[in-house]
Amino acid sequence: MKIIVCIKQVPDTTNVKINPETNTLVREGVESIINPFDMYAIEEAVRLKEKYEGTVTALSMGPPQVESALRESVSLGVDEIYLLSDRAFAGADTLATAYTLAAGINNLEGADVVLMGKQAIDGDTGQVGPGVAENLGLPHITDVRKIEEIDGNGYMTVQRLLEDGYVRLKVKLPAVLTVVKEINEPRMPSLKGKMRAKSKEMKVWTAADLDIDKERIGLSGSPTWVTKIFTPPKPKGGKIFQGETRDTVSELLDELVKGGIPIKRGGGK
C-alpha cells in the first residue's frame, strides 16, 4: 500500500504572542512544529503501513526550513520525504496550496491513501484536504476518527466524527482522508528513527518540476486576500450571579425577562 501524508510546518501557537499594534504573530523565538493534527495523520499512516505493509511518503509545501519538519516525520516512521519549495509558491491560499500539493502527489504517481490533519492550527480553514481531493479527482472524507478496515475489494471503512456521535462510511480507494485527534495517540520518535532522519535524502521539487499552470500557484493563484487580522475585543460588562444555584437561576431568569427576552416561567416548586 502506498500512503502519502501531507504535512505543514506551523509556529507553535501554544507559545505564540500577538503584537497588539500590528496584529501580527510575533514569530521571533517561536519554535516551528509539525501541525499537531498532521501528527495524527503521520501516526495513522505509519500504523496503516505496519498493518497492511507498504510505504509512507511525507509531502510538504513551504520554505526550505520545512526540511526539519519532514526529517522529524522520518523519526516517527515515514519512509520518504518530498518538499515543494519555490518562491513562486509563496503567498498561496488554500486553493493554490491544494492545487500545488495535488500536483506534487501526481508527480509521486498518486497513492492508495492520502492523509492529512483536519486543519492547520495557524489557518484553521480545513479546506486543503478536500481541495487536494478535488484536484486529484478522488473521493474524500473529512474528520476521520477511526479507520476500521480495508477489505479485499479495496474499500476502506472509516468512522467520521460528528458533533454528537459518528457516521460509518465506506470509500473506494484511492481516497483522501483528513483526521481528527481522536484517531490515535502519536508515538514518540525512536532513536534509530532519529538517526535515519539525519541521513535521509530529501527531494526538493520546484514549480518547474511539476506539471502545473503557473497562474494557479502562489499569490497569483490565490483569490483569498487577508485584509486585516485582529484580536477580537474582550466583551465588557456582564453580571455574575452568586449564591445557591436555585436562587441564582431564578435571578438570572428575572434579569433576562427584564431585558426583554420572552421566557415562559414554569410552575416548579
Place this chain on the structure above:
Amino acid sequence: MNYFLNEEQKEIQNLARKIAKEKIEPLALEYDESQSFPWEIVKILGQSDLFGVFIPEEYGGLGGGVFEMCLVVEELSSACGGIALSYAASALGTIPIILFGNDEQKKKYLPRLATGEIIAAFALTEPDAGSDAAAIKTQAKLDGDHYVLNGTKQWITNGGEAFINTVICITDPSRGARGSSAILVEKGTPGFEGGKKENKMGIRASATRELIFQDCKVPKENLLGREGQGFLVAMKTFDQSRPGVAAQAVGIAQGALDKAVAYSRERYQKGQPISNFQGVQFMLADMATQVEAARALTLQAAKTIDGGEKNVAKISSMAKLFASDTAMKVTTDAVQVFGGYGYMKEYPVEKMMRDAKITQIYEGTNQIQREVIALQLIKESVRRKD
C-alpha cells in the same frame, strides 16, 4: 554545567526528557497511588529504543554504555523515580548477560530486551542475605541436562514482571561464596513464581516481589559464565549498575530542585515571592550545588567504567553513595521550601522525598558503599608501600 555530550548522547537525553515530561510526569502521582506496573510507559520506552542505548549494536542495541544508560535514568527519574526504576532494574538484569553471556544467550535475549519487548530482573537478595550476600541459600542442583532450583529471593525489582531473571544460586554448598552461580530463569518456567507484591514507602510504580523456586527445572545452557562465578557476576554487575542508581538519585533530586525553584517564585508571603528571601535562596543554592556535584561524580563514574578502567568499585560506590545522600537531602529541603504544601500528597515533592530514601538502601546500603570505598583505599595504600 556542560558535559560535552556528542550528538547521539544529546538525542538520547532529549528524547528521554521529552518522554519524562510528556508521558511520565502527568501519570506519576497516579502510579504512586495505584502501585500498578507501568507497562504503558515501558512500551513507549521500548518503541523509542531507549532500552537499547547500552546494548551492543550487534544485538540490536545502539552500542552505548553505562554513560548513556545514566543519561536516560536521570531524565526519567526527574519525573518519577519509580517508573525510572523499572527501566534501571531491567538494565541491572541485562548487564550480566552483556558481561557474561555467551553468543547464544546474547542472541536469544538482548535483541528483545533492546526493544523493550521483554524486561529483565536481577535476583540476589534473600530474607537472610542482604548486605551479607554470601549467606544466600537458594540452591541449584545439576541433574542431567538441567539445574533444579529451590529457594526464595526477596525484594526483587521487576519481579514477576520480567521475562528473564538472572538468579544467583548456590551450586556447590561446600565452597561458600565460591560455590555460587548465575542462572537465567525465564518467566513461566514451571516451579517458578512471583510471590506477593510489596507495599512500599516510595518508588511505588515499580514492582517488588519475592521470586519463589520449587523444584524449578532450568536447562543447563542457562548458566551464565561458569559454575562458581555467581558472586563475580553479581559484583561486576553492581560495579556497572551502581552509577545507574546514582543517576536515579540525581534525577529525583533535580526534579525536586526544579519544583522547589518554580514554587518559590509562585508562593507569595509578606507581599513578595518567597524566592526573595535569603533563607530560601541559600537553601536553593545549596541544593543546586549538591545536585551538580552528584551529577558530575555520577557521569565521571560512568565514563570511567565505559573507558575500560579495570577497578571501578571505588568510584562506582562513591557515585552511588554521594548521589543518594544528596537526593535524600535535596528532596527533604524541597519539602521544606514548599512548607505545609510540601507535606501534602497533592504536591509532587512529598513523593520525591519518599522515592529518594530507597537510593540510600538498595544495591548495597550506603554503609556497605563506605566499606567498599575504605577497603579500596586501604588496598591502594598497601600496594603503594610495596
